[in-house]
Amino acid sequence: MKLKIGARLLATFGVVLVFLFAICVTATAQMARMSATTQTIVSIRAQELKLVNAIRAATLKRTVLLYAALDEPSPEAQQAALEQVQEICDQLTPIYQAIPRLLTTAAGRASFDRLLQARELYQEATKPVFAQLAAHDIAVARAAPAKARSARIAFFAAARRVSEFGPGLDGQRREKHQRRI
Secondary structure: OOOOOHHHHHHHHHHHHHHHHHHHHHHHHHHHHHHHHHHHHHHHHHHHHHHHHHHHHHHHHHHHHHHHHHOOHHHHHHHHHHHHHHHHHHHHHHHHHHHHHOOOHHHHHHHHHHHHHHHHHHHHHHHHHHHHHOOOHHHHHHHHHHHHHHHHHHHHHHHHHHHHOOOOOOHHHHHHHHHHH
């Protein structure tokens, strides 16, 4: 059956409209997914980076205060520095508790677990320093930070890995890539 030119043009226009509608639906779905991904990056990843950077800054401040306490001549000044260090440790506890709630991938959790292990090693390495400072034995306390150096380096390396990896898209992409291999 032959259609007139008007009917063929109308049918062709209808097919074009159906394709255009399919393209619009697909584009809308993709944009919604991109929006959700962007929200994840902005909210969760930014929060995690803020917390990890706070940990790094507080740990660095703790280290500086520790060295400052070693240079203090008076026991009162050393005690004041030790109290500041304890305040920093108290401030870090809620941060360490908040980060696991933000981790959404197994790789992100594993990275954070390595950070916690490095933290424990660093704290164990610095305990002798605090004990000697509390006893006001500066000569012995000055030798102890050199022993804690490798633990401090390992801690900051683990913190860097957590901030580089995180729970966001990078972690999801790495997990998908590892599943393919």
